[in-house]
Amino acid sequence: xxxxxxxxxxxxxxxxxxxxxxxxxxxxxxxxxxxxxxxxxxxxxxxxxxxxxxxxxxxxxxxxxxxxxxxxxxxxxxxxxxxxxxxxxxxxxxxxxxxxxxxxxxxxxxxxxxxxxxxxxxxxxxxxxxxxxxxxxxxxxxxxxxxxxxxxxxxxxxxxxxxxxxxxxxxxxxxxxxxxxxxxxxxxxxxxxxxxxxxxxxxxxxxxxxxxxxxxxxxxxxxxxxxxxxxxxxxxxxxxxxxxxxxxxxxxxxxxxxxxxxxxxxxxxxxxxxxxxxxxxxxxxxxxxxxxxxxxx
Amino acid sequence: xxxxxxxxxxxxxxxxxxxxxxxxxxxxxxxxxxxxxxxxxxxxxxxxxxxxxxxxxxxxxxxxxxxxxxxxxxxxxxxxxxxxxxxxxxxxxxxxxxxxxxxxxxxxxxxxxxxxxxxxxxxxxxxxxxxxxxxxxxxxxxxxxxxxxxxxxxxxxxxxxxxxxxxxxxxxxxxxxxxxxxxxxxxxxxxxxxxxxxxxxxxxxxxxxxxxxxxxxxxxxxxxx
Numbered sequence: 001x002x003x004x005x006x007x008x009x010x011x012x013x014x015x016x017x018x019x020x021x022x023x024x025x026x027x028x029x030x031x032x033x034x035x036x037x038x039x040x041x042x043x044x045x046x047x048x049x050x051x052x053x054x055x056x057x058x059x060x061x062x063x064x065x066x067x068x069x070x071x072x073x074x075x076x077x078x079x080x081x082x083x084x085x086x087x088x089x090x091x092x093x094x095x096x097x098x099x100x101x102x103x104x105x106x107x108x109x110x111x112x113x114x115x116x117x118x119x120x121x122x123x124x125x126x127x128x129x130x131x132x133x134x135x136x137x138x139x140x141x142x143x144x145x146x147x148x149x150x151x152x153x154x155x156x157x158x159x160x161x162x163x164x165x166x167x168x169x170x171x172x173x174x175x176x177x178x179x180x181x182x183x184x185x186x187x188x189x190x191x192x193x194x195x196x197x198x199x200x201x202x203x204x205x206x207x208x209x210x211x212x213x214x215x216x217x218x219x220x221x222x223x224x225x226x227x228x229x230x231x232x233x234x235x236x237x238x239x240x241x242x243x244x245x246x247x248x249x250x251x252x253x254x255x256x257x258x259x260x261x262x263x264x265x266x267x268x269x270x271x272x273x274x275x276x277x278x279x280x281x282x283x284x285x286x287x288x289x290x291x292x293x294x295x296x297x
Numbered sequence: 298x299x300x301x302x303x304x305x306x307x308x309x310x311x312x313x314x315x316x317x318x319x320x321x322x323x324x325x326x327x328x329x330x331x332x333x334x335x336x337x338x339x340x341x342x343x344x345x346x347x348x349x350x351x352x353x354x355x356x357x358x359x360x361x362x363x364x365x366x367x368x369x370x371x372x373x374x375x376x377x378x379x380x381x382x383x384x385x386x387x388x389x390x391x392x393x394x395x396x397x398x399x400x401x402x403x404x405x406x407x408x409x410x411x412x413x414x415x416x417x418x419x420x421x422x423x424x425x426x427x428x429x430x431x432x433x434x435x436x437x438x439x440x441x442x443x444x445x446x447x448x449x450x451x452x453x454x455x456x457x458x459x460x461x462x463x464x465x466x467x468x469x470x471x472x473x474x475x476x477x478x479x480x481x482x483x484x485x486x487x488x489x490x491x492x493x494x495x496x497x498x499x500x501x502x503x504x505x506x507x508x509x510x511x512x513x514x515x516x517x518x519x520x521x522x
Binding site: 010192198 | 346348372373374375376377378379380386388390399400402403404447
């Protein structure tokens with residue numbers, strides 16, 4: 001630590017440059033990571049919602065609804081259908097508005113429509129199913145989420161691709177700038193390095209202080225950028241909460257693990273910080289290693 | 298043992314630093330390498346340290362073929378050699394203790410060993426009590442003592458000194474030479490110098506080089522410019 005502070009004092013502007021480049025790289029990358037994670041988990045959420053929901057008029061009898069359900073099932077285009085009766089709809093309404101007694105008093109099961117939540121075998125069948133449902137007697141409204149899913153999917157894809165491209169550019173820029181500042185610091189210690197080489201120092205011994213300093217910058221930059229982002233998230237947490245009202249939780253489906261994203265939780269925060277620190281330290285170590293290698297070769 | 302067998306060093310522009318030089322220096326021998334400026338003394342020291350490579354010939358230092366290109370061997374070889382420079386090469390931002398400890402830290406010595414050895418080395422060169430002093434507060438003679446202390450720590454078998462008294466007044470030069478005398482018989486000491494007073498007084502082995510060739514090699518002798 002003493003050596004790191006000494007090195008920072010010896011070349012303060014170069015140290016500041018290295019720190020700021022790492023800080024902005026990590027700040028933007030972490031912000032991108034959080035945005036993409038939110039979008040992806042939102043997409044995952046929407047995809048798990050019924051692809052077509054058909055609401056029936058309140059006067060429609062369960063038998064008529066079951067006939068529509070059976071016809072759809074017989075078509076072979078439907079994966080599953082869930083029937084939500086008026087009572088079940090009322091229970092859902094009650095649980096969603098449990099904090100608002102006024103709304104609960106005003107509504108009874110009679111005025112809520114029964115519905116069918118339909119999942120198609122293939123997205124291509126969705127327009128056909130929706131059209132069929134619209135023509136059925138007793139149908140009040142058909143909510144067809146294909147457009148929402150598609151829009152969210154294309155938005156997520158664009159953001160993901162742009163994010164990866166931007167992230168790659170940021171890393172490249174950070175590596176180049178950090179290599180330059182590390183080279184400058186090496187040049188400042190040229191006499192010392194030449195001396196210890198003559199005394200028999202191994203390359204690893206010569207590299208060590210530069211790598212430690214790089215790791216220190218990486219860790220500090222990731223910590224500070226993470227704290228700022230965490231502050232921004234905490235500030236906007238209530239607004240996000242009201243924006244995402246009705247969505248109980250969001251999670252990112254990884255092949256091996258389901259990462260909880262919303263509501264904000266310790267696991268998500270820990271994963272975000274770990275990734276930020278990993279990349280921060282990794283970028284700094286790689287740049288410093290390349291710079292020292294170039295000099296020592 | 299250090300062996301030079303028909304070693305030549307030609308620089309790219311064609312000037313010949315040393316030409317077919319051969320000699321042997323036994324373990325713990327005290328040798329003066331003398332000659333006028335540009336004779337090839339520093340080139341021989343640089344070749345022993347493998348700071349430069351020979352154009353032809355073979356150099357063996359402590360059973361290590363210096364002409365071998367393996368870097369691992371080079372580091373091990375250099376860890377056996379202590380160097381004393383004419384311009385001291387003391388790091389200005391480190392204390393006396395830290396400068397001397399550098400020679401041990403490179404070897405991966407433990408903190409307790411470093412403390413013990415640095416203390417002993419500073420006692421040997423007469424700098425006890427100046428551990429925490431920075432180089433800027435030291436005289437030229439004291440700086441050269443620090444340089445010697447750094448060269449002897451870590452049980453280095455060979456001490457190479459390139460004009461160690463070149464920047465010092467006669468009285469201080471003698472004090473420095475006395476330190477080298479204390480090490481006689483314990484390590485191989487090779488001092489490149491053109492200080493005739495010192496060489497003639499000590500009556501040690503003298504290898505005289507002129508224009509890149511050995512013109513005299515005497516076991517106990519002196520030297521005239």
